[in-house]
Amino acid sequence: MEKPQITIGFAADLQVFLAAAQRREQSVVRVDGVSTLGHVVESLGVPLTEVGELLVDDRPVRPGHIPAQGERVAVRGVERPQRLPGPARFLLDVHLGTLARRLRLLGVDAAYENLDIGDAALATRSAAEQRVMLSRDRGLLRRRELWAGAYIYSHRPAEQLRDVLSRFTPALAPWTRCTACNGLLEQTAKAAVQERLAHGTERNYDAFAQCTDCGQVYWRGAHHARLDAIVEEALREYA
């Protein structure tokens, strides 16, 4: 028996995931009459985390729909801002350390694994802690256990940060979280941290904070100009 044939078109945002030959408005694809539309979309290279509405002959269907002969499928990109079933908390894979530190700088809860613990362990942690898995690894984003996931499109940390902030609009609270470990900071009297400070630091700055998890001491100073710029830009655009 002939396998069913469908036409499928992807939104412009999703074209980047397709093989070169499929990158056009509509492609004709043979399906097996058994696999779900979600599976067909994934097998063409597009992570379901990036997919919004699925339309068959202009009517919305779920990813579990099984495409039949002659159907015309449209695949839309995920809605931005994207609503989550809970607070916007994140888990970043081993390649996204800079992005993790920038999110923390803005007070966004961003857990990060600096060891490669493997896809299964990451997916389990995403589910257990209800964190959005951020990754450039499409295989990881296919894992069914994920609470939620998002593909990181850019290699550049500044663009990655804008992507996450505009997509999930997390609440921003700069200078409240430890950039080293993601712990919360608390304001501290200078006297309490004096022995941990270099002499010049102690003399020049009065605003101190300390991580409640790892004990790292933070202070505001001129050498933070680059971090200040990141914070100011984020607040201007997304607060």
Ligand SMILES: [Zn+2]
């Ligand atoms: Zn810390």
